[in-house]
Amino acid sequence: MDSLNSTNATRFPKHLLDSLLDRLPGTSAALTRNDTSLLLAYGGLSVAVRTKINEDKRTSRENSSSVIRGEWSMSHRSRSVVLSDEDCSKKRRKSAKGLENRFRAPDDVMADMEKKGNFSSLMRPSNLISSKPGAAKKLVILNFKETPKLPLDYQEVTWAKLEEAVIAIQTSKSIKYSQEELFQGVENMCNHKMAQFLYTKLRELTQKHVEANIKPFLAESIDRLIFLKRMNECWLAHCRQMIQIRSIFLYLDRTYVLQTPTLASIWDMGLEMFRFYIITNPMVQTRTVEGLLMLIEKERQGDTVDRTLLKSLLRMLSDLQIYQEAFEAKFLTATERLYASEGQQLMQDLDVPEYLAHVNKRLNEENERLLHYLDQCTKWALIHTVEKQLLTEHLTSILQKGLDILLEENRIKDLTLLYNLFSRVKNGPTELCNNFNSFIKKKGRTIVIDPEKDKTMVQELLDFKDKMDNIVSTCYQKKERFHFSLKEAFEYFINQRVNKPAELIAKFVDSKLRAGNKEATEEELERLLDKIMVLFRFIHGKDVFEAFYKKDLAKRLLVGKSASVDAEKSMLSKLKQECGGGFTSKLEGMFKDMELSKDVNIAFKQHMGNLREPPLANIDLTVNILTMGYWPSYPLLEVTLPIEMVQYQEVFNKFYLGKHSGRKLQWQPTLGHCVLKADFAQGKKELQVSLFQALVLLRFNRADDITLEDIKAATLIEDGELRRTLQSLACGKARVLQKVPKGREVENGDRFSFNNEFTNKLFRIKINQIQLKETTEEQKATEERVFQDRQYQIDAAIVRIMKMRKTLSHNLLISELYNQLKFPVKPADLKKRIESLIDRDYMERDKDIANQYNYVA
C-alpha cells in the first residue's frame, strides 16, 4: 500500500482503480462486485469531506490520504469470500453488463472531486477528526492484509498453455483448454505487465509457423493451377488461424498493442509475417503473379476459370498491400501487350463494325473482371489501357476505314456504338467530328458538283440532310459540335459550285408549288418548304435564288398555275423571315399586282357593259397589269394582232389610262394565252393555247393551206418562236394542223393546212407551247443580270463605307465589304470595283500610303 502515496491520491480516478486492480489480482472480483459500496464510500467521503471543508479549510494533505486509505480498508474488509480465479471470470461475465452502467457513476464522482480540485491540500490532518462538532466517533484505520500475489511460475505456466493452444490452432487440432481460460490467462498476463513478453512470444510462434509454411511452395515443377490452389488454401488457413489466435489474444490486442504505437496488431502482424516469409519470396511471388496472369489470360481467351480462386488470391495480395507493386503493374503490362497485338491484328482482319463490337465486348469483359475479382483501384488504369490499345491507337484508321461506309449505309446502331466508344477516349469526339465533317463535304460535293445530276440534286440534298440530321440526333446524342459541324460542312460544299445550287433550289420550289403537283398535302408541302429553307440558308448567293425564283413565280402567277396561294404566301413569308423585307419586296409587289389586276378586270367588265355598243361581244379580255421593276424583264416583241384584238386593246387602254393618268401601258404578247373555239368534222372543240398559237391558228380562218413564210409575214412572230409554235400545233400530241411534208422539225417552205379530221375525246384541249430548249440562254441572261446587280451593289457598298470613313486602308475596306455583301465575291472582283471607282473619281488612292483610300466628295 506504500505505493499508494499522496501523489497518487490526488489523481485518484481511473489510475487508482486500475493500479488497484493490477495489484490485487486475487481481489479483483470482489472489488468489482463491491463497486457499489466503493462508490458509496466515495460518495460518503466526498460529503464528509465537504462538511469538513466547511468546518475547517486547513486539512492536511497527508490526512486526506489516510482518510481514503481508511475508506479503502473498510471496503476491503467488507469482502467476505475470496473467489478462485475460475469462478471469478464466470461471475465477471454475468456482471459485465451491470458494470458497464455502473462505470459511469465513478466518472461523475470523479468529476465532482476534480471540481473540488486538490481538495486534499485543503484538508488539515489535525482538524479532520477533532474539529468535528461533538466528535464522538472514532475512525480507525487499519492496514491491508498481505497483497495477493500471482504464483511465481504463473507466466511460464500460462504461456505454456497459450503456446499449446496456438500450436493446436496452427496445426488444426482441438485445443485442450477452454477459450475462456486462455482468454483469462492472457488478460491476467497483460494486467501483470507481461504483455510485452506475451506479444514477443506470440510473434515468435507465428513467425516460426509461417516460415515453415513456405516449404510446399518452394518445390519445383508444380502445376500452376495447383500451386495457386495451394497458395489459396494456405492463405485461407492463415487467415482462419489468425482470427482464432486473435480472439484468444484479444485482450492483448486491445490493450497493450493498441497503446503501443510501434507494434502492429496481431492480425497485421500475421499479415506482415505472411508477406515477409511467403509472398516476398521472389519465386513464390513470381509464381503466384504469373499464375494469376495466366488465369486471366485464359479467361480473356474465352476459357472459364475459377473466379473465386482469382478473387481470393487477389484479395490476398491487396490485403498484404502488395497488390499494386507485385501484381497491378505486371497485369497492366500484360493487358497492354495483349490488346496492342489484338488491336493491330483485328484492325486488319475485321470490318470496322465488327471491330467496334469486339472492342465493346472487351470493355464489358474487363468491367466484369473488375466487378468480380480485380481490385477497384485498377479500374481506371485497366480501362484506360484497353481504350488506349484498342481505340486511341487506331482512331484514325477506324475512321478512315469505316466511318464513310457506316455513314453511307446509314448504319445507325454501329454509328451509335462508334460514337459511344469514341467519346470514351481523349480526342475521340473531335476526330469523329472532323471526319464526319469531311465525309459530308466529300459526299455533298459529289452531289453538287456533277452537272449530270442537276435534275436530282435538290432532292438528293434534302435526303442527305435528313440522313445526317438523323445520325446526329440518334447516334451523336444531338451534340452541339456535330450540329455545328454539319451546318458548316453543308454550307461549305453547297457553295462549292457557284450559283447552280441556288438556281436549282429555286426551280425545285417552283416544281413543288406549281399546280398539278398533287403528291403532297398542305402539311407535307409546308414541311418540305421548311426543309428547303434550311438548304437555302446555306447558300451564299441568295440573289441568284431570288432571280430564278422570281422568274418562275411570274410564270406561275401569269399562267395561273400556282398550286395554292397559301403555299405561295407561306414561302414568301419564310423568305422574308430569312432575308428581310428588302429581299421580298418585289415578290410581294408581284402578288399585289395580281390582286389589283383582278379589281381592274371587274371594273373593266362593268365598263364594257356600260358602253352603248359593245364592240366585240364575242371576245373576252382579261388583263394582268404588271408593275415594271417588280417583274422579270421580258423581251418586247411586236406581232401583228387581229384587228379585233387591237380594237379591244384600244378600249382597254382608254379605260385604264382614263383611270390612271400618267401611266404607260405596254402589251406583252409573249405572256398571253387564249381559248379558241374550233369546228372540226368530229364536232366543236375549245382549244386552250398561247397567244402565238392563237395568232397562227386564226390565220386558218381565211385560208386552208399556208406556207411557213406566209404565216411569218402575216403574224411577224419571231422566226424561232414561230417554228416552235407550228411544231406544237402540227407535230405535237394534238395535231390541229397538218404539215407537208411530214416530219418533226419545221423546215423552210413547209406548208400547213387545217386538220379537219382532228379527233380527241376531250372537249377542251390544252395545247402546250413547246418550251424553249435554249433555257441555257435564258439562264445565262438571268445570271448576267444577277452579276450586274452585284456590281452595283459592290459599288454602292464601297461608296457607302468610304463616305462614312473618309479614309480607310485597303484591308479594312475589303473586310468591311465582306461583312456587308451577302453574296460570294472574289477579292479581285472587289479590287476591280475599287479601281473603277478610283477611275471615276469617287475615291482616290492616298498619294503616300499606297494601300489607303480617301473618299472624294
Add this chain to the structure above:
Amino acid sequence: MPRGKKRVSSFVQSRLSSPPPPKKGRSTTVSRRASRNECAPEVFNQKACLKWFQEYSQNDDPNIMGPDGVEKFCSDIKVKPEDIVMLVLAWKMKAKQMAYFTQEEWLQGMTEMSCDSIEKLRYKLDSLRNLLKDSATFKSIYRYSFDFTKDKDQRSLEIETAKSMLRVLLADQWNLFPQFMKFLDESKYKVINKDQWANILEFTRYVRDDLSNYDYDGAWPVLLDEFVEWLGKDNSMNQSEV
C-alpha cells in the same frame, strides 16, 4: 483636236525610233546666238530667253512651241527627244502636254533654272539628270509624266504610249521591266489609268524582284496582281521547258 493628237503620236513614234538628224542651218544660228550670250553667263536675261523661245514657236501662234519646235529644241541642246532629261525639263516647266510648251511655261521653267540660252541649258542638263536620283523628285516626275503624256480629253493612257513612257522612266532601274512589257503585250489591257500608273512605280520600288514580299491580299491594282500571276505561270513554263 485631231491635229495635236496626230502630232503626239508621231512624236512618240519618233521617240521610239531614232531621232531625225538635226537640221544644220538652224542649229548654226542658235549657236551663234548662244555664243553672244557667253559674256554674262550668270545673269538671267528674260528677253534673251523669250527670244530664244521665239525661235521654236509656231508661226500661227507665237505663244506655243509645237512638236517641230520641240524637235528642233532637242537637237539644239543635243538631246534625243526620248531622253529622260526632256521629261525633267517638261516637269520643270510644268508643261501641260507633251510636245508642246507655251511661252508661259517656258519662261517660268527657264527662269527657275535661270537659263536663257542653249549653252546655259546644256550646262544645266547634268544637274537635271541628277534630280532623278532623288526618289521623291523622281516620284513626282513619274506621276507628272502621266498627265503630261496623256491626251487632255482622255482619262487614261493608251497602252503603246504608256509602254514607251515606262521604257523611258523605268527600263534602267527595274529588273522585271522586260517581263512587264511582255505581260502588257499579252494582256488584254488597252489603257493604263492613273491609279495603275502610280502603282507601277510603287511596285517597282516596294516589291522585290523575286516577289518574295508580294502580298496577294494587298491593295495592288488587279493589273499588277495579274502581272505577278503571269510571272508565276511564265516561270513555271520556263522551268518545264528547261
